[in-house]
Amino acid sequence: MIQMQQIHKSFGQNNVLMGVDFEIGDAEVHALMGENGAGKSTLMKILTGVHEADSGNIFENGEPLRFKNTKDAELNGVSFIQQELNIWPNLTVLENLFLGKEPTKFLGIIDTHTMKLQAKALFQKLNIDVDLNQMAGSLSVGMQQMLEISKALMQDSKVIIMDEPTAALTNTEIEVLFNQIRKLKSEGVSFVYISHRMEEIFNISDRITVMRDGRSILTSATEDTTTSEIIKAMIGRDLEHQYPTRQYNQGVCVLSVNKLYSSERKLKNIHFDLHKGEILGFSGLMGAGRSEIMRVLFGLDKGDIQVTLNDHVIHINNPNRAIQNGLAFITENRKEEGLVLQDSILENISLPALKSFSKSGFLTERTMKDYTEKMIQRLNIKGKQDDSCIDLSGGNQQKVVLAKWIATAPHVLILDEPTRGIDVGAKREIYQLMHELTERGMSIIMISSELPEIIGMSDRVAVVHEGNIAGILEKDDISEEHIMTLATGGKINETV
Incomplete structure (x- = not known):
């Protein structure tokens, strides 16, 4: 279990986090929700060593936890798939998958054969059909997102943080991803799932934490809350009539x-x-x-x-x-x-x-x-x-x-x-x-x-x-x- 207690963070005069509490249980999917600018991504960047908290504590199974940077976090089993994709467009799909982690043979020669075998096995499990030699920049946004997810799964992570992972995915790709999340969860992997899509949250998560204006407002088992309660916690009020009433008469x-x-x-x-x-x-x-x-x-x-x-x-x-x-x-x-x-x-x-x-x-x-x-x-x-x-x-x-x-x-x-x-x-x-x-x-x-x-x-x-x-x-x-x-x-x- 990872516990983040009373996390504070400011950038200049801008107070981004003001005493946030958040925890990641063993083998669970914990949804993190909130309006844009509520501080969700900043909180996860503090966990993974991108930023350092101004104050507060982070523990893993009761022991103090602090990562120097994202590389340190990954080496210790915590991967962060950020909303903005980290793809090298001028490298191939295979090169993106193994960048900085290439297996080698005698005299340090890169073992391309092993890389291809591992990549094909992973893509087959994820039902991804893409040429490993294709330039990553030529992939669709949705396929680039699947490539990012694949990179995290190759880390053998025990905690995977996903920031809007399905924003560019089709319904079929989303179901493939959810099946993989459930499978990994059964093997002991935990997920932090950041999303604005309510139907996904209720489909995949075990717990939900809602942030508003840099504070943690609500934490609840998913089965014990409702969409309206989450929206009210997110924006501080009830939200009625999501779509405006239109009375359109076809013009010229x-x-x-x-x-x-x-x-x-x-x-x-x-x-x-x-x-x-x-x-x-x-x-x-x-x-x-x-x-x-x-x-x-x-x-x-x-x-x-x-x-x-x-x-x-x-x-x-x-x-x-x-x-x-x-x-x-x-x-x-x-x-x-x-x-x-x-x-x-x-x-x-x-x-x-x-x-x-x-x-x-x-x-x-x-x-x-x-x-x-x-x-x-x-x-x-x-x-x-x-x-x-x-x-x-x-x-x-x-x-x-x-x-x-x-x-x-x-x-x-x-x-x-x-x-x-x-x-x-x-x-x-x-x-x-x-x-x-x-x-x-x-x-x-x-x-x-x-x-x-x-x-x-x-x-x-x-x-x-x-x-x-x-x-x-x-x-x-x-x-x-x-x-x-x-x-x-x-x-x-x-x-x-």
């Missing part, structure tokens, strides 16, 4: 996409329309082509496409042309494609819309600051204008990305996994903002792997299967059964 066609092809991305003859004030959801299994369609539309990837926007034929061959024509795209990879991490909140939010903050060719700092402050307050971003984005939690980084694209006042806003890794309170804020934007006439395309989100927010749903749109569901026909039928190659009644 704003965007028409025809004959979208991409041999590179395996897309074929994509067609769809988007109407004024509409939220058009895109659903489908991972790898079906949802994000790839939008990347071609926005000019990020090559492909053939015919686009009509507001009754004008437009030609988009790069993101700059897309932005000039009134499109904005929040990709699923906010770290690499959404933010300049070292820059401040102010600089990131202002960057895509510098022209709108200029007068006679000169930037008006007051206008930039006023807009940034307005968005900080409107989206409840936990940070000040001058704070570097690299120091923000994942959820607050996502809000900054959203704010910066809203500043461009686009006709069409494309959101790829807009609430991935975001707590329930922040999700509701983003849903409400999406609703308000469409009420003002903006049109939104939303890609999401979460079926409740797709069903709760979409006016229509386009379901993608193997690089093609298998069908578009109207509001009355949107259901989990219909979406999954189309997503897996099936057909539903002809009236849909």
Whole structure:
């Protein structure tokens, strides 16, 4: 058993942890929950030696415990799979798995044969089908996450900390992961499971601890608590009506996409329309082509496409042309494609819309600051204008990305996994903002792997299967059964 008692940690004037108690029992899955910025990841970084606590104690079976760094933690059986993936994109899958831990033969020669045997055995157990010689950077985000999990399982760890491990996984991959967690738990391994997904928490965990504003608020056996109790502990109040009530009447066609092809991305003859004030959801299994369609539309990837926007034929061959024509795209990879991490909140939010903050060719700092402050307050971003984005939690980084694209006042806003890794309170804020934007006439395309989100927010749903749109569901026909039928190659009644 590992016990963390009265852990305090501050970064400058920012008090992140204020007397947190947390424990990890033998062979259990202990869920750690809380809003973004509550201190969950910081607490785990203290346990694994990334940060040193200002005060408090850590014990293992009654003996003082302190790791010098993550390497020391791993050598002593504690692995931390962080939310932001630690993948070396220019190395192969095999090289990533064994980086720094390569088995050797005589004279220190790396034993590649043994590495491949061990990797194949592990991947077979996890039901992962990937070429060991493939560059890790070419893998999907979901497969990169499975690679991270595989790396931890190769450590022979006795405690594995997982921070939002399923954010980019399909339902099939999640079930594979859960089966592996249960198997390892039966062999004596313990898990700290950090997630915002309630259904997962109740599915896999034995105990739940909830943090709020740097304090541990609630610890309970999972079977003895409820979703509403957890949400109230997380945000300090009851949360009603997760999704805003929409009364959408189909308006004029704003965007028409025809004959979208991409041999590179395996897309074929994509067609769809988007109407004024509409939220058009895109659903489908991972790898079906949802994000790839939008990347071609926005000019990020090559492909053939015919686009009509507001009754004008437009030609988009790069993101700059897309932005000039009134499109904005929040990709699923906010770290690499959404933010300049070292820059401040102010600089990131202002960057895509510098022209709108200029007068006679000169930037008006007051206008930039006023807009940034307005968005900080409107989206409840936990940070000040001058704070570097690299120091923000994942959820607050996502809000900054959203704010910066809203500043461009686009006709069409494309959101790829807009609430991935975001707590329930922040999700509701983003849903409400999406609703308000469409009420003002903006049109939104939303890609999401979460079926409740797709069903709760979409006016229509386009379901993608193997690089093609298998069908578009109207509001009355949107259901989990219909979406999954189309997503897996099936057909539903002809009236849909």
